[in-house]
Structures are given as structure tokens and as C-alpha cells.
Amino acid sequence: MRLELERAPALGPLYRSAALRRSTAREPRLPDVELVLRGVRTDREHLAAYDRVCGFRLGDTLPATYPHVLAFPLALRLMTAGEFPFPLLGLVHVANEIRVHRPLRASDAFDLAVRAEALRPHDRGTQLDVVATATIGEEVVWSGRSTYLRRTAGSKSAKKEATEPVPARSVWRVPKRTGPDYAAVSGDRNPIHTSRLLAKAFGFPRTIAHGMWTKARCLAALEGRLPDAYAVRVSFKLPILLPADVGFDAATNGDEWAISVWDVRTGKPHLNGTVDTAGATP
Numbered sequence: 524m525r526l527e528l529e530r531a532p533a534l535g536p537l538y539r540s541a542a543l544r545r546s547t548a549r550e551p552r553l554p555d556v557e558l559v560l561r562g563v564r565t566d567r568e569h570l571a572a573y574d575r576v577c578g579f580r581l582g583d584t585l586p587a588t589y590p591h592v593l594a595f596p597l598a599l600r601l602m603t604a605g606e607f608p609f610p611l612l613g614l615v616h617v618a619n620e621i622r623v624h625r626p627l628r629a630s631d632a633f634d635l636a637v638r639a640e641a642l643r644p645h646d647r648g649t650q651l652d653v654v655a656t657a658t659i660g661e662e663v664v665w666s667g668r669s670t671y672l673r674r675t676a677g678s679k680s681a682k683k684e685a686t687e688p689v690p691a692r693s694v695w696r697v698p699k700r701t702g703p704d705y706a707a708v709s710g711d712r713n714p715i716h717t718s719r720l721l722a723k724a725f726g727f728p729r730t731i732a733h734g735m736w737t738k739a740r741c742l743a744a745l746e747g748r749l750p751d752a753y754a755v756r757v758s759f760k761l762p763i764l765l766p767a768d769v770g771f772d773a774a775t776n777g778d779e780w781a782i783s784v785w786d787v788r789t790g791k792p793h794l795n796g797t798v799d800t801a802g803a804t805p
Contacts, residue, residue, distance in 0.1 A: 527559045532600040540603040541611040551608035557638040558597045565629040573708045578743035585627040588739040594655035597637040618670040620756040648675040693771040705736040731762035757796030
């Protein structure tokens with residue numbers, strides 16, 4: 524079923540719904556609905572603020588990660604609806620894939636659609652994908668796939684591999700304000716990113732950086748070296764505790780870049796991924 528919205532959902536009521544929801548469906552099923560918002564236009568001041576927070580140059584072309592931010596209110600509405608099988612709190616964003624089919628300009632008007640699919644078992648619980656697409660007319664110009672994990676109570680954490688400090692081509696100082704700054708431009712105000720007290724309540728010693736900020740920062744580091752169409756896939760590993768010093772590396776091999784971010788003191792990974800410059804076709 525396709526549900527067309529007149530405007531982007533307000534985030535405040537959705538966060539209140541997320542805070543109140545605790546129960547999981549006895550027989551989890553994803554809602555058979557696609558939320559659609561037509562005629563989306565870019566607020567240039569908001570785009571400039573996003574560019575500054577994530578390290579992109581100011582310009583007319585939308586960063587690959589920016590439509591994800593525009594689709595976030597639709598995704599939040601979908602994931603806080605009564606028919607969604609899991610409470611939003613407790614879902615972990617473990618991976619993200621973005622395909623840029625052609626550049627989007629700030630002057631473009633496009634339609635956004637968001638749906639959930641691919642509910643599947645995982646050795647630590649259950650995974651699902653939230654898929655967003657941007658279209659102009661009948662042409663898909665951008666798509667994103669966010670993979671979430673709902674851990675089963677008592678499930679074991681992923682096996683930790685032995686690590687040690689490794690040299691980094693670049694070292695980024697990630698300040699404490701990265702959490703609230705990205706929350707302000709993305710709308711993702713999960714308190715684990717903005718409140719040390721509430722981050723501790725969820726098991727983190729300090730606030731943590733958003734995974735999508737880390738991904739955006741990686742693409743900003745490659746700005747000017749990527750073609751008009753490409754696919755970028757990342758897995759989110761250990762969170763970045765703020766403030767932090769992290770290493771970044773990007774190595775090219777033919778049509779593909781390998782990107783990674785890690786803790787410079789311990790060598791523990793924060794993000795691993797690839798950028799396929801051969802194109803964004805499936």
C-alpha cells in the first residue's frame with residue numbers, strides 16, 4: 524500500500540511515540556506500506572549547515588548522504604507506527620548502502636519514498652532493511668538502504684577480534700559537539716548522541732557519534748575524487764565515544780575504494796566499507 528503524505532512528518536510527536544513504545548510483536552511482520560512525499564525541495568541554509576557539520580565543501584550538489592537526512596522523518600514515522608513490529612529504542616543501525624545514480628542539485632524537486640523490507644533472522648536476533656528512494660519523474664536518482672538489528676535478549680555480542688594501533692593517513696579530532704551538531708542538522712536526536720547521562724543509561728560511558736555522520740565524513744574526505752554515479756556500502760562497528768581521535772584511510776583498487784575509520788589508540792574499528800565507482804546499478 525502506498526500512503527502519500529502532504530508534508531514531512533513533525534519529529535517531536537514521533538519521538539514521544541518512540542519513548543513510550545516498549546513491546547515487541549509476538550509474530551513480527553513488517554508493515555505493507557510505502558510512505559511517499561512528493562515535490563521535496565532543498566533548504567539551502569540547511570544544506571550549508573549539514574555541509575559544515577560533515578566536512579563537505581559548500582556547493583549546489585547534494586552530498587550522497589544528504590537525501591538520507593531528508594528521508595529520515597518518513598523513516599521515523601514508519602518505524603514508530605503501531606504496526607511496526609519492534610520499538611525504535613533498541614534497534615541498532617548496523618549497515619548502510621547508498622547508490623547515487625546521478626547528481627542531485629539543490630534546485631531539483633524530487634519525490635521520496637520509504638518502506639521496510641527483508642525481515643530475516645540473524646545470529647544475534649532479527650534484521651530488517653529500511654529502504655528510501657528519490658525519484659524525478661520515473662527516474663530513480665538516489666537510493667539508500669539502512670540495515671537495523673533487533674538483538675534478542677541474552678544474545679551474545681559479535682566476537683571481538685584482537686586489534687592493535689595502526690598508522691593512519693589522516694587523524695580526525697572528533698569533538699564532543701559532533702553529537703548535538705549532527706543531531707541538529709539530521710533530526711536524529713537519539714539521546715545517546717546528545718546527553719552523557721542518558722548515554723550512560725543505554726550502556727555508553729559517554730555520548731557517541733552518529734554512524735551516518737561518520738559515513739558522511741568519509742565521503743567528504745573523498746570529495747572531488749568520485750564520479751557522478753557510485754555506490755557506497757559501510758558497516759558500523761564500535762561506536763565513536765566523544766570526544767575522540769580516529770584514524771581514516773582510503774585505498775583505491777581499480778573501480779573500488781576501501782574506506783575505514785578506527786580508534787587510533789587501540790586500533791578497534793568504527794567503520795569499514797567500500798565505494799564502487801563503476802556505477803550505481805544493482
